[in-house]
Amino acid sequence: MNEMNQGARAARRNQHWMKIHEAAVLLVLEKGLAATTVDSIAAEAEVSRRSFFNYFPTKEDAVLGTRAPWLPEADWEEFVSSKLEVLPRTAKLLAAVLNTSTQAGEGFRRRREMVRAFPELRRRTHVHVQAAEQLVADALIERLKPHQAALLAHELPHDPGAQHALVLLAGTITRYAFTEDPEEFANDWQSAVVRASAMFSSLLDPPVR
CATH class of the missing domain: 1.10.10.60 (Homeodomain-like)
Structure with missing residues (x-):
């Protein structure tokens, strides 16, 4: 009941x-x-x-149909246990947090149309993006339990400055995934973020010729 x-x-x-x-x-x-x-x-x-x-x-x-972002426990646990490399893993976590501030699917489309019609609304979307980035950055510093930190020790940077850079790069990847194909992002944001992460990884670590 x-x-x-x-x-x-x-x-x-x-x-x-x-x-x-x-x-x-x-x-x-x-x-x-x-x-x-x-x-x-x-x-x-x-x-x-x-x-x-x-x-x-x-x-x-x-x-805009937006609310303050929050960090879902299920997405945090997926981040901790994921087999992906740390960059796409962090980008997926950030995208998940960003998605809590707005409706998926049609909500994405409407928000894009409203921002296009009224560009001054873009300032408010930036506030939510920054809040989501801060949530992820804080989680990397404060929420990792000892055994979780041990599992990620070989991937996750220990320096707070490097962790901040990781989150900012994850934000860039997420924004690229959205702007490159907003429709695909609305329909399958996880796949879009993983593909965008692969592109950025290839640029950051190009193959030796």
Whole structure:
């Protein structure tokens, strides 16, 4: 019974989230970003201003359909146990974290269209990217248990500066995978990230001729 109640609450929350998002997109397309306010979005969605901020921290997030990123435990465990080399492994982890801030599939497409129509929204997407990179960087430093660190000792750099560089490079790979083929990224981001990682690895470590 408790699981059923939790499922019903989650479904209602997703419904309210989508209603606010749809209202924000409708108003911005009709009036423009500057003329659209949190109050007007809340009124269109038939929710209170307080309820709006329970779902979105800014009107830009409501328009983009984005939320603060977080690190899923399943993706962290996959990172630790993965057989991939450390660069594609980190890029996949970062992409997974980034995906928590937005809807996959159609959500990617709509967000791309809104950013294209209103370039000023790009600043808000950068905030989420930086937050995701920080989450991954912190995890590499703080969350690896001794036995996990031992497993990755031959791959993961110990120097914090090098770990930061690894995360930044993973971010570059993820952005390349998205910009190279946004449709493929929306449909199968894991494969897109792995392929992009292979390209970057070949550039960073070219074969000897």
